[in-house]
Amino acid sequence: MTDNAGYVPTNLQAAVNWAQKYSLFTYPFATACCAMEFMSTMGGRYDIARFGAEFPRFTPRQADLLLVVGTITERQAPILRRVYDQMVEPKWVMAFGVCASTGGFYQNYTVMPGCDQVIPVDIYVPGCPPRPEQVLDGLMALQRRIQDHRGHAQVELGNTAQISMKDRRHLPVHQDGTSMGLSKDERMPKDGKVL
Amino acid sequence: MSKRALDIVAGKAPEAILETASYLGDEMALVERSRILEVLQLCKDDPELDFRMLTDLTVVDWLGTDPRFEVVYLLYSLQHKHRLRLKVAVPEDDPVIDSATSLWMAANWAEREAWDLYGIKFRGHPDLRRILMYDEFVGHPLRKDYPQNGRQPLLRRPDATPTDDETTRLLETSHDRRVE
Amino acid sequence: MATKSSIAETLAQTYDAKGRQAGEIALSPSMQAFADLAERLPTDEVIVNMGPSHPAMHGTVRVVLRIDGETITDADVQVGYLHRGFEKECESSAWQQIFPYVDRLNYVSPMLNNTGFAMAVEKLLGIGSQVPERAEYIRVIAGELARVADHLTCVTASLAELGGLTAFFYGNRAREHIWELLEDLSGARLTHSYARIGGVAWDLTADFEDKTKDKVAKVRGFISDIRKLVERNRIFLDRMEGIGAISADDAISYGMTGPCLRATGVDYDVRRAHPYSVYDHFDFDVVVADGGDNLARYLVRMEEMEQSLQIVEQALVQIPPGAVIIDDPIIALPSKREVYNSIEGMIAHFKLIMDGIRVPPGEAYAYTEGGNGELGFYVVSDGTGRPYKCRCRPPSFYTTAAMRQLIVGANIADVVPIFGSLNMIGGECDR
Numbered sequence: 001m002t003d004n005a006g007y008v009p010t011n012l013q014a015a016v017n018w019a020q021k022y023s024l025f026t027y028p029f030a031t032a033c034c035a036m037e038f039m040s041t042m043g044g045r046y047d048i049a050r051f052g053a054e055f056p057r058f059t060p061r062q063a064d065l066l067l068v069v070g071t072i073t074e075r076q077a078p079i080l081r082r083v084y085d086q087m088v089e090p091k092w093v094m095a096f097g098v099c100a101s102t103g104g105f106y107q108n109y110t111v112m113p114g115c116d117q118v119i120p121v122d123i124y125v126p127g128c129p130p131r132p133e134q135v136l137d138g139l140m141a142l143q144r145r146i147q148d149h150r151g152h153a154q155v156e157l158g159n160t161a162q163i164s165m166k167d168r169r170h171l172p173v174h175q176d177g178t179s180m181g182l183s184k185d186e187r188m189p190k191d192g193k194v195l
Numbered sequence: 196m197s198k199r200a201l202d203i204v205a206g207k208a209p210e211a212i213l214e215t216a217s218y219l220g221d222e223m224a225l226v227e228r229s230r231i232l233e234v235l236q237l238c239k240d241d242p243e244l245d246f247r248m249l250t251d252l253t254v255v256d257w258l259g260t261d262p263r264f265e266v267v268y269l270l271y272s273l274q275h276k277h278r279l280r281l282k283v284a285v286p287e288d289d290p291v292i293d294s295a296t297s298l299w300m301a302a303n304w305a306e307r308e309a310w311d312l313y314g315i316k317f318r319g320h321p322d323l324r325r326i327l328m329y330d331e332f333v334g335h336p337l338r339k340d341y342p343q344n345g346r347q348p349l350l351r352r353p354d355a356t357p358t359d360d361e362t363t364r365l366l367e368t369s370h371d372r373r374v375e
Numbered sequence: 376m377a378t379k380s381s382i383a384e385t386l387a388q389t390y391d392a393k394g395r396q397a398g399e400i401a402l403s404p405s406m407q408a409f410a411d412l413a414e415r416l417p418t419d420e421v422i423v424n425m426g427p428s429h430p431a432m433h434g435t436v437r438v439v440l441r442i443d444g445e446t447i448t449d450a451d452v453q454v455g456y457l458h459r460g461f462e463k464e465c466e467s468s469a470w471q472q473i474f475p476y477v478d479r480l481n482y483v484s485p486m487l488n489n490t491g492f493a494m495a496v497e498k499l500l501g502i503g504s505q506v507p508e509r510a511e512y513i514r515v516i517a518g519e520l521a522r523v524a525d526h527l528t529c530v531t532a533s534l535a536e537l538g539g540l541t542a543f544f545y546g547n548r549a550r551e552h553i554w555e556l557l558e559d560l561s562g563a564r565l566t567h568s569y570a571r572i573g574g575v576a577w578d579l580t581a582d583f584e585d586k587t588k589d590k591v592a593k594v595r596g597f598i599s600d601i602r603k604l605v606e607r608n609r610i611f612l613d614r615m616e617g618i619g620a621i622s623a624d625d626a627i628s629y630g631m632t633g634p635c636l637r638a639t640g641v642d643y644d645v646r647r648a649h650p651y652s653v654y655d656h657f658d659f660d661v662v663v664a665d666g667g668d669n670l671a672r673y674l675v676r677m678e679e680m681e682q683s684l685q686i687v688e689q690a691l692v693q694i695p696p697g698a699v700i701i702d703d704p705i706i707a708l709p710s711k712r713e714v715y716n717s718i719e720g721m722i723a724h725f726k727l728i729m730d731g732i733r734v735p736p737g738e739a740y741a742y743t744e745g746g747n748g749e750l751g752f753y754v755v756s757d758g759t760g761r762p763y764k765c766r767c768r769p770p771s772f773y774t775t776a777a778m779r780q781l782i783v784g785a786n787i788a789d790v791v792p793i794f795g796s797l798n799m800i801g802g803e804c805d806r
Contacts, residue, residue, distance in 0.1 A: 029428055031435050031457055032802055033482035036528070036565055040554075043547030058430040075329040076435070076456045077350045079428055105475065108460035109336045109345045110328070117348070117355040128475075129565050219498055219739050247627050250742075251768040255755055269740060269753070269768070273627065273643055280740065301630030304776040312462075327455035327805055336463065343463050 013149060020064070020090065021146040022052040024139075027063035029083060032070030034097035037129040046132030051139055060086040065142075068115040071099035071106060077118050084119045092122045092151045094142060097129055104128060120152040197222040197277040203243055204279065208234050223280035231283050232293040238270055238279065239298050246270035246279065249295065252305035254285075254313040258339035262286035264315060268295070285315060294320040312337035418443060425790065427456045430536070435801040436775070438782070438790065445786045452778050457801040465765035469731030470496055471572060473765060478566040480767055481803040484525035484746040486517040486557070489570035492765075494651065495741035495752035496572045499734050505701050510574035511653045512694040516587075517560060517569060519683040519690075523594065524553045525746035525798075526634075526676040526683075533673075533795025534605060537614055542601045549597035552590040559583060572732060573707040574700030584691050591684050598680055615669040619781045619793035622667060630773035633748025634675045635797060639667035645744040652743075656693060657686050669796040706732055731760020740768075747771045747798055771797070771804045 028038055041048045048054060057063040060083045072080055084093070095115055098104040101124040103113035115121060122145060125138035145151055201222040205212045211230035216223050226234050238246040251269040262284040270279045285292055294317035295302040306317040307326040314335035317323055328336065332347055402410060426437035435456040441449040461480065465473050477492045478485040493514075497503045531546025554564040559580050561567035569576055605611050621631075623639040636643055644661040646654040662678040664671035700707045704723035713720030736758040742751035748770030755764040774797050781793050 028430075030430075030433075032459075033479050033565060035433075036483060039528075039532075039543075039547055040551065040564075043551070044544055045548065045551050056430075071457060071459055073456060073458055074346060074348055075458070076427065077348070079456075081350055083428055106459050106464065108343050108463050109341070109347070110458050110460045112346075112348070116352075118350050118352055120352075131564065218737055219501070221738075221740055248632075249630055250749065251630075251751065251753065251766070253753060253766045255764050267753070269751070273641065276648055278740075299630065300625070300628040301773050301776065304772065305630075308772075325455075326453075327458040329455075336460070339466075343460075343467060 014147070017147045017149060021143040024051075024053040024065040024092075024143075025055055025057045025063045026053050026065045026067050027058070027060050027083065027087070028056050028067045028069050029080060030067075030069040031072065031076065032097075032099065034069045034099070034129040037127075037132060037135065038067065038069045038096065041132040041135050046136065048136065048139070051136065051143070053139060060084070061088065063087055064091050066091065066093045066119070067096050068093065068100040068119075068121075069096040071097075071104065072112045072115045072118075073110050074112050075110070077112055080115060081118045089153050090151060091153050092142060092146065093119055094138060095121045095124045096135060096138075098126045099128070101126055122151050197279060200244055200246075200272070200275070200277045200279055203241070204234065204238060207241070208237055221278070221280055223282060225282050225284065228283050228285060228292055231281070232295070234281065235268065235270075235295055235298055238281075243275075244279075245272045245274050247273060249299040249301045249305070250278070252295070252302060252309060254309050254315055254337075256313060256337065256339045264290060264313060266292055266309065266315060290314055291316045291318055293318050296320055311335070314338065420448060423787070427453075433532075433794075433799055433801055435805065436794070436799060438778075438794075440782075440787065440790070442787060445788070447782055447785055447787060447790070450779050450782050452775060454772070454775060454799075454801075455805050457805040459802070459806065461767065461806040462765060465762050467761065469760050470734060470762065471727075471732060473762070474568040474570065475566065477767075478568055479802050480769070480806060481525070481746055481750070481771075481800045482565065483528045483800060484518075484521035485566050486514070486521040486569060487525075487743065487745045487750060488767075489567065490514045490518050490652070491741065491743040491745065491750045492752050493570045493572050494743060495739055495754045496732075496734060498739040498741045499737055499754055499756055500572070500706065500732075501735075502573060502701060502703070502706065505703075506574055507698045507701065508653065508695050509578075509697040510699045510701075512690050513560075513575050513579060513699060514570060515652055515654065515657075516687050516690045516694075517557060517567070517575075519686045520553050520556060522683045522746055523680045524550050526680045527553075527598075529746075529795070529798040530673060530676055531601065533792060534601075534611075536791050536795050537611065539605060539608075539611065542604055545597050545601050545604075549594045552593050556583070556587055556590055559586065571700055571707060573703065574698070576700075578699045579694075587687065587691060591687060595681075595684060598677065602677060612670070614789075614792050615673060615796070617666075618669045618785065618789050619796065620666060620668040621777060621781060625780065626667065626777065629777040631748065631770075631777060633745070633770050633774070634662075634672055634679065635667075635774050635777075636748065637662060638664045638671035638675045640665050645742055645749050649742070651741075653690075654686075657689050659683075659686050659689075669792050672796040733758070733760060734762075742768070745770055745803075747774060747800065747803065750803075767803070767806055769803045769806060771799045775799045775804055 030038060040046055053065065066084055066087060095101040099106065100115045103111050123138050123142040125135055127134050198217065201215055201224060204224060205215055211227050211234050212224050213227055214225040238244050248271045249268065250271045253267050255265040255267060257263055257265060264285040266283045266285055268281040283292060292315060294306055304326060306320050307323060309315045310317065310323050311325040311327050312335055331349060334341055420441050420443050423440045423442055425440060427435055437453040439451040440447050461476055464476055473492065474489060477488045480488045497506060527546045527550050531543045535543035557567060558564045561569035621639060623641050626636050626639045632643060640663060642661050642663045647661050659682045662675050662682060664675045708727055709720040709723050714724045734756040736756055738755040740751055740753045742749050750770055751768035753766040753768065754762055757763040778794065778797060782790050
C-alpha cells in the first residue's frame with residue numbers, strides 16, 4: 001500500500017504515525033490483578049507519561065489504545081467487543097498480561113482463552129502480572145509497529161475504503177451464527193435525526 | 196467453646212440433628228433437610244447460641260453417592276466467639292431446600308451463588324437468579340460432572356482460533372489429567 | 376422590594392451556620408406557585424447502567440440504577456464479571472499448585488491469602504503447631520506489609536475517584552516501596568506464591584531488616600502526607616461524612632467483616648478474637664470507628680495501616696532464627712542439596728511433585744484476617760494429592776452484597792465513594 005504511493009503521502013503518513021505513536025490515549029479496560037501493575041506503570045516510578053501515553057481516557061470514543069488489562073471472562077466478552085467497536089480508527093489493542101493474551105493459567109469454563117478471540121490484538125505483553133518495564137517494552141514495540149503502519153486497524157490517508165475491508169473481517173458473530181454487526185435499521189440515520 | 200454450642204443445639208432440637216461430629220477442633224452437625232430452617236432459627240435467636248453471623252454458605256458435590264449434595268452453613272457468634280458447621284444432605288432428584296434469607300441478609304447472595312454453581316434451589320428466596328455466570332449459561336459449572344473446559348462462548352470472531360478442542364486434547368494427553 | 380436586611384434574613388433562614396440549606400423556607404406567592412408547578416411536572420424514571428467497564432467500578436461490577444433525577448430509587452448490583460473458576464481449577468491441581476490461584480484472589484494483599492490457604496491445609500494435615508516459628512514470623516511480616524498495600528490501594532484509589540489524584544500518586548509510590556520488600560523475599564512484586572504448606576519458600580534476605588526499617592519510615596511519611604492533604608478538605612468531608620452509613624446490626628446480618636464492620640463499632644478482628652499464627656505475641660490495637668459511613672471506613676483503614684507497620688517492626692525485633700519450613704519430606708520439598716545428593720531426597724522430591732501432598736480425607740475451615748475481613752478457606756480432602764473442594768470464603772462478596780442497601784436513596788454521585796470505600800476486590804468477590 002505504501003510501496004507505490006508517492007513521496008509526499010509516504011512522508012506525510014510517517015509524520016502522522018510519529019505523532020500518533022507519541023500521543024496515545026489509552027482506554028484501560030481493567031479487570032484483574034494486572035490493573036495493579038497498570039497503576040504502577042502510570043505512577044511516578046515507571047512513568048508511562050514519558051512515552052506520551054499518559055492520559056487514560058475513560059471513554060472509548062476518545063481513546064486510541066485499548067489496553068486489555070486482566071482476565072477476560074466469557075461474560076465480559078460482549079462488553080469488550082462493544083468497547084472496541086465504539087473506538088474510532090485508527091485504534092490499537094495491547095493485551096496486557098498473560099490472561100488477556102491466552103487466558104493465562106485459567107483453562108476452564110469461564111475464562112476466554114485470550115481477548116484475541118473477540119478483538120484483533122496488535123501487541124501481546126505476557127507476564128502475570130508483567131513488570132512495568134515489560135509493559136513499557138511492549139509499548140515501545142507497539143510504537144515501532146505504529147510507525148511502520150502495521151497496526152490492524154490503521155488507515156492510510158485518503159484511502160478510506162481500507163477501513164471497511166480490514167474491519168469487516170473482524171465482525172463478530174453470536175453463538176447462533178447471526179452477525180453482531182448493526183443492521184440497516186439499527187444504524188444511526190445519516191442526517192442525524194433519530195425521531 | 197464451640198462444643199458447648201453443639202451440645203445446646205443437639206439438646207434443643209434432637210429430632211432435627213441426625214449426627215454430630217467434632218473434627219480438628221471444628222464442631223459440625225448433620226441436620227435433616229425439612230427441619231433446617233427451625234434449627235437455623237434456633238441458632239440465631241437462642242441467647243446462649245447467638246449465631247448472628249452467617250459466615251458462609253456453600254455446597255459440596257459428592258458425585259456418586261446418594262444424597263449427592265451437601266449444603267454447608269458456617270455460623271459464627273460474635274458475642275460468644277463460637278462457630279458451628281451445619282450440613283444438610285440434599286438429593287440430586289429433588290435439590291430444594293428452605294432459604295435462610297429471612298434470618299440473615301448474607302444468605303441472599305450466598306444462596307444465589309449456590310444455585311448458580313451447583314443448582315440447589317432455595318424455597319422462599321426473593322430473587323433466585325444467577326450471580327457469577329451469565330443468564331445464557333446452561334448447566335451448573337461446579338458440579339463434578341460438568342467438564343472443566345466446558346466453555347459456552349457468548350461471542351467469538353469468525354476467524355478466531357478454535358481453542359476448545361485443542362486444549363481438551365492437549366490436557367487429555369498431559370500428565371496432569373491422569374487421576375490416580 | 377427586597378432590602379439588604381430582608382435578603383440577609385432570607386439567607387439566614389436558608390442556610391444555617393454550617394452553610395447547609397435549612398428546612399422550610401418562606402417563599403413569595405409567585406415563587407410558591409412556581410414550586411408547586413415544578414412538583415407536579417411529570418418525571419420519568421431512567422435506567423442507567425454503570426459498568427462493567429467503568430474506571431470507578433474497579434473494572435468488573437455492573438450497577439444498574441433506576442434513578443429519579445439524581446436520586447437512586449432502585450439498584451441491582453451485578454458481580455461475576457471476573458469469575459475465573461477458582462474452585463474448579465483447584466479441583467484439578469495439586470495442593471501446592473494452588474498457591475498461585477490463591478494469590479490472585481485478593482490480588483492487592485496476596486500474602487494474606489497465601490497464609491490463609493496454607494493454614495487451612497496445615498490444619499487438615501494436623502501440622503499446625505509444627506510450622507517453624509521463624510516461618511510464622513515471616514508470614515506475619517509479609518502479610519502485614521501486604522495489608523498496608525491493600526489499604527493504601529483502597530484509600531488512594533477511592534481518593535482518585537473523588538478527584539484527589541495527588542494522593543493516588545503518593546499511594547503508588549508508597550506501594551512501590553512495599554512491593555520492593557516483597558520482591559526481595561519472593562521474586563515477584565504482586566503475586567508472590569511465597570508461602571508453602573508447612574512454612575514459607577525461602578528465608579529473609581540478609582539486608583531485609585535494614586531495608587524494611589528504612590522503607591517503613593518512608594511509607595509512614597507518605598501516609599501522613601496523604602492525611603494532611605485530605606482530612607481537612609471540605610470536598611472530601613462532604614462526600615464521605617454521613618454517606619453510605621450502615622448500622623452494626625445490618626452489617627452483621629450481611630456477614631460483613633473487616634474494616635467495614637469495624638467502622639460500625641463492632642470490634643471483631645480475627646487476629647484478636649481468635650489469635651492464629653504468632654499474632655498473640657504482638658501489641659497492637661483493633662481499630663474501631665463509629666457511624667459506619669465512608670469516613671469511618673476511611674479512618675479505620677488509615678489507622679490500621681499504622682497498626683500493621685507497628686506489627687512489622689515488632690516482628691522484626693522478635694523473629695527467632697531457625698528453619699523456615701517444616702522438616703518433613705512428605706509435606707515439604709527437601710533442600711536442593713539433599714535432592715541432588717541423597718536418594719531419599721530425590722524420591723521425596725519426586726513423589727511430592729508427581730503425586731502432590733497426601734492430605735488425609737476430611738475437611739477443615741481455617742480463617743484469618745484478610746484485607747477485607749474474615750478470609751476463610753473451607754477445604755475438603757478425599758485423600759488424594761488434590762483437593763476435593765477448596766472454597767474461599769470471600770469477605771468482599773458479602774461486603775458488596777450490602778452495597779444495594781447503601782446506594783438506594785443516595786445520589787448517583789455517592790455511588791462512587793461508597794463503592795470505593797467498600798473495597799470490593801474483583802478477584803475475591805467473583806473468584
